[in-house]
Amino acid sequence: MKKMAKSQAKWMQSTLAFLCVVLASAVGFLSTAMADETCMSPYMAKIVGQEDYVYVWTLGVEGLGDEQDKLVTVSVNPKSENYGKVVNVLSVGGRNEAHHSGLTDDRRYLFAGGLDSNKIFIFDVHTEPAKPKLHKVITDFVEKTGGMVGPHTMYALPGRIMVSALSNNVDHGGRTGMAEFTNEGEFVAAHWNPTDENLRGAIKAGNVADGYGYDVRVLPRRNLMVTSSFTGWSNYMMDFGKMLADPEAMKRFGNTVVVWNLHTRKPKKVLEVPGAPLEIRCAWGSQHNYCFTTTALTSQIWLIYEDDAGEWQAKAVGDIGDPSKVPLPVDISITADDNGLWVQTFMDGKTRFFDISDPFNPKQTYEHVIGSQVNMISQSWDGKRTYFTSSLLGNWDKTGDADEQFFKLFTWDGKQLNHEFTIDFYKLKLGRAHQMRFGAYSLYSQMPNSTDTMLSQVE
Amino acid sequence: MRILNYHSLIILLLAISACDREFDDDTPLPDSRAARAEVMVMADGWTPTLPYEVPKPGTYTLPKITSAGGGLVLAENGEVLELESLFGDKIVLLTFIYSSCTDLNGCPLATAVFYKIKERFKKNPNLADAIRLISISFDPEHDTPEVMKLYGAGFEEGDPQWLFLTTASEEALKPVIEQYGQMVIKEFDEEGNYTGAMAHVLRAFLIDRSKNIRQEYSVSFLHDQLVTADIKTLLIEDGVLSANGN
Numbered sequence: 001m002k003k004m005a006k007s008q009a010k011w012m013q014s015t016l017a018f019l020c021v022v023l024a025s026a027v028g029f030l031s032t033a034m035a036d037e038t039c040m041s042p043y044m045a046k047i048v049g050q051e052d053y054v055y056v057w058t059l060g061v062e063g064l065g066d067e068q069d070k071l072v073t074v075s076v077n078p079k080s081e082n083y084g085k086v087v088n089v090l091s092v093g094g095r096n097e098a099h100h101s102g103l104t105d106d107r108r109y110l111f112a113g114g115l116d117s118n119k120i121f122i123f124d125v126h127t128e129p130a131k132p133k134l135h136k137v138i139t140d141f142v143e144k145t146g147g148m149v150g151p152h153t154m155y156a157l158p159g160r161i162m163v164s165a166l167s168n169n170v171d172h173g174g175r176t177g178m179a180e181f182t183n184e185g186e187f188v189a190a191h192w193n194p195t196d197e198n199l200r201g202a203i204k205a206g207n208v209a210d211g212y213g214y215d216v217r218v219l220p221r222r223n224l225m226v227t228s229s230f231t232g233w234s235n236y237m238m239d240f241g242k243m244l245a246d247p248e249a250m251k252r253f254g255n256t257v258v259v260w261n262l263h264t265r266k267p268k269k270v271l272e273v274p275g276a277p278l279e280i281r282c283a284w285g286s287q288h289n290y291c292f293t294t295t296a297l298t299s300q301i302w303l304i305y306e307d308d309a310g311e312w313q314a315k316a317v318g319d320i321g322d323p324s325k326v327p328l329p330v331d332i333s334i335t336a337d338d339n340g341l342w343v344q345t346f347m348d349g350k351t352r353f354f355d356i357s358d359p360f361n362p363k364q365t366y367e368h369v370i371g372s373q374v375n376m377i378s379q380s381w382d383g384k385r386t387y388f389t390s391s392l393l394g395n396w397d398k399t400g401d402a403d404e405q406f407f408k409l410f411t412w413d414g415k416q417l418n419h420e421f422t423i424d425f426y427k428l429k430l431g432r433a434h435q436m437r438f439g440a441y442s443l444y445s446q447m448p449n450s451t452d453t454m455l456s457q458v459e
Numbered sequence: 460m461r462i463l464n465y466h467s468l469i470i471l472l473l474a475i476s477a478c479d480r481e482f483d484d485d486t487p488l489p490d491s492r493a494a495r496a497e498v499m500v501m502a503d504g505w506t507p508t509l510p511y512e513v514p515k516p517g518t519y520t521l522p523k524i525t526s527a528g529g530g531l532v533l534a535e536n537g538e539v540l541e542l543e544s545l546f547g548d549k550i551v552l553l554t555f556i557y558s559s560c561t562d563l564n565g566c567p568l569a570t571a572v573f574y575k576i577k578e579r580f581k582k583n584p585n586l587a588d589a590i591r592l593i594s595i596s597f598d599p600e601h602d603t604p605e606v607m608k609l610y611g612a613g614f615e616e617g618d619p620q621w622l623f624l625t626t627a628s629e630e631a632l633k634p635v636i637e638q639y640g641q642m643v644i645k646e647f648d649e650e651g652n653y654t655g656a657m658a659h660v661l662r663a664f665l666i667d668r669s670k671n672i673r674q675e676y677s678v679s680f681l682h683d684q685l686v687t688a689d690i691k692t693l694l695i696e697d698g699v700l701s702a703n704g705n
């Protein structure tokens with residue numbers, strides 16, 4: 001056996017040089033563009049076929065149903081007898097300003113945050129995908145992080161979740177950071193954003209390092225982590241109309257994007273991106289070293305890109321609608337092939353499709369009114385199914401008849417959206433529909449079963 | 460035959476590593492799973508040459524993530540051992556593999572990178588003695604101690620010590636992989652029959668002398684230069700290396 005081992009090692013060494021040439025062409029031939037359910041972490045297992053469920057993190061509304069925040073499970077597989085129906089509702093007790101959610105890298109748990117209560121609810125979505133269970137609640141987010149407030153993006157890293165925050169417990173303004181938790185919800189580390197007073201080793205590309213936070217995304221092959229900036233608790237919990245009329249409040253919005261060393265978690269450069277850059281979507285192509293973000297207040301598409309010298313830069317590359325009318329871009333979604341970007345604008349309830357095949361020159365090719373207001377979008381791996389929800393923030397949503405709350409599915413044929421079904425979240429007394437995440441039996445080596453139950457039966 | 464095929468894949472990966480300059484650094488390795496699974500576990504990119512600057516050891520911290528798990532494992536000679544006891548007082552690099560894995564971005568890559576790390580530290584006996592590499596199979600049905608012995612042949616000589624372990628059964632394996640959050644997806648055909656194939660997210664774990672997990676590597680960060688920097692960061696923390704990494 002020992003002789004065999006030595007001869008194997010020797011053969012291995014002598015074979016290396018020969019294989020170089022062969023592999024160079026083989027790898028080149030086989031390389032393909034990587035894609036996602038458009039906004040998932042690259043560390044995560046992906047649903048490349050038909051999703052079975054969409055989990056909708058939903059804000060409870062006073063005077064409606066049980067008034068509590070809840071995780072609503074919608075059956076979306078056309079083969080299911082409950083297709084297009086709510087099959088489970090899991091209320092979490094009270095209202096927390098439910099906002100964003102994110103799956104762990106193994107997709108066994110869904111972390112869902114409350115921007116006001118600072119709680120993070122961890123749902124088990126793998127044991128019974130049709131009926132998630134509340135596994136654990138993190139109640140000491142502020143204490144563990146040293147004063148961060150408003151857990152926002154939940155982003156999967158290997159064995160961990162990175163949680164970006166929106167605010168702090170000192171002035172409830174926008175200065176904040178990120179915190180890491182294990183997939184079991186145990187605190188690992190906190191990373192505060194660079195500020196003018198403490199750049200934490202970063203350099204400023206512009207004049208400001210505001211320390212604000214919002215989204216977080218990564219490009220592992222470039223060792224890159226990117227964060228954006230929104231506003232603090234004092235604004236996001238304020239009545240929308242009141243805030244717009246308050247000049248001081250309107251000054252308290254983020255104007256930066258920060259690029260970080262992903263491996264060491266150290267900030268490298270603060271880029272100036274005025275007007276509250278929100279969602280970040282990084283391209284998937286193997287040589288596409290760029291990410292997109294959109295600015296809520298100035299209604300622009302910005303490209304965060306690596307230049308020929310290897311430096312990360314920010315550039316405004318296009319307008320969204322008429323910026324003077326403040327259409328308020330909210331969620332965005334990049335297509336699997338990096339050629340398209342969906343952009344929702346909250347005020348006019350539209351979704352817009354931009355051709356981004358030239359990332360420096362996005363061109364709008366399509367638009368469609370989804371409802372009186374629209375916020376989030378989730379598209380399937382192949383881009384053929386796009387799901388939309390309506391709520392932005394409890395105190396920012398429209399009022400009266402314009403306050404539609406829905407979950408809608410449209411199919412996309414590459415030219416136009418075709419409506420499949422709508423679930424009225426007010427009619428079902430569920431609340432304000434916000435973040436969506438996909439589930440599938442095949443993720444857990446399971447086959448579909450007959451345990452689906454429609455909402456009427458649950459009730 | 461399966462082991463030989465597997466070794467061919469590892470050689471393939473070592474070859475990729477050995478011909479750095481022949482490649483476009485951004486070229487990802489192919490993902491062979493895309494065509495055959497509804498659910499795809501995608502690698503997040505791996506390049507033969509680290510396409511960015513290697514961080515200087517000791518200039519950053521590696522937070523304690525969680526305690527490293529234990530459980531009963533089988534050594535190559537069939538002896539039943541407690542996994543934690545095999546950590547000793549070493550800095551441990553641990554990964555999960557299965558010998559019939561044919562995905563270039565999976566187990567063969569892990570083994571190829573471990574091999575390169577072993578080669579790097581082999582040159583410094585003092586450091587090599589402070590490190591241990593462990594590969595554990597998550598296919599106990601096929602990967603008996605004898606198979607793992609054959610699998611590890613050629614990689615075991617000299618320090619750092621490299622152990623090739625398995626478990627007695629699926630039941631014995633389950634608590635071990637669960638503690639490390641190692642996801643394994645069995646693939647089923649349309650009739651619901653197990654195809655025998657397993658998709659998994661490649662993970663490797665850096666464990667300190669106090670048996671805490673200090674880093675968890677995905678494909679893109681499982682690179683010998685980066686792992687070496689992290690190991691040296693822990694060695695600096697332990698006082699085995701000076702702050703300048705010497």
